[in-house]
Amino acid sequence: MPEKSYPMTAEGKEKLEAELKNLKVVKRPEVIERIKVARSYGDLSENSEYDAAKDEQSHLEDRINVVEEMLKYAQVVDATSIDPDEVAVGKTVTYTEVGETDSETYTIVGSDESDPLNGKISNDSPIAQAILGKKKGQKVTIATPGGKFDAIIDKVED
Template sequence: MAEEKTYPMTVEGKQKLEEELNTLKTTKRSEIIERIKIARSFGDLSENSEYESAKDEQSFVEGRIKTIEQMLNHAEIIDNGDIDADEIAVGKSVTFQELPDEEPETYSIVGAAEADPFAGKISNESPIAKGLVGHRLGEVVEIETPGGSMKVKITEVK
């Protein structure tokens, strides 16, 4: 039997997923059911774009509910208690500077379910995170990315 995939996440990330799941189940489902009911009242469903749109949204929401439930059922809460303070791991923030003289960048390394690059949260499965995890403050690391190799100096770990 294949091993179940686990989803590493922070406590905060798990709470956000639980909130999203609750909203989808309690609010979004009933809104869509109401839209479908209204669209059905328009008659012929074969040419009813409102009905098709509502059914498409219902499919998306039900799929998202299943995905979130799967992630929560197989969540692995990140515990960095055994990790040294200066070691990079999932659940920590890291600041690094691309060498020779780029501006410093700070990212939190989170599980894929929580990733949001625009909010400074990168997936532990991303090339940058993979290249940084396990390294320590002050180290110079060579990271392979799809855009090529980059050399960075780790300047802060929180």
């Protein structure tokens, strides 16, 4: 079975490290304190504060495990070491749909860094999958849930 890997930018890895520290140093003690306070109310069988705090603790520990896993198998991509005209994680790509005049620009990032409203798309997204490894000037077919379209890669930037 191949080893897992989570491609991400250096910035994305730093954000995950900061999130993990916050979860462990700030959030975990807060939840533990809430559980302790809720326990002091007595009968745990009908204690909604206790149940809510335990649920929150479960979600918190799940997120800690996910972030630790991602950091353990992080594959930081150095976009500057890749051909300047090749689409890769960490690069910003501008393309124009064939027959259209308006172009679209996205930065390809690791899945946890994805923020489409701010122009950051996951390397697992249909658009990224279609253009990863391609080069400036190349025509590509992009298959999205809304249908297929052809596009020309106009620009690739670090």
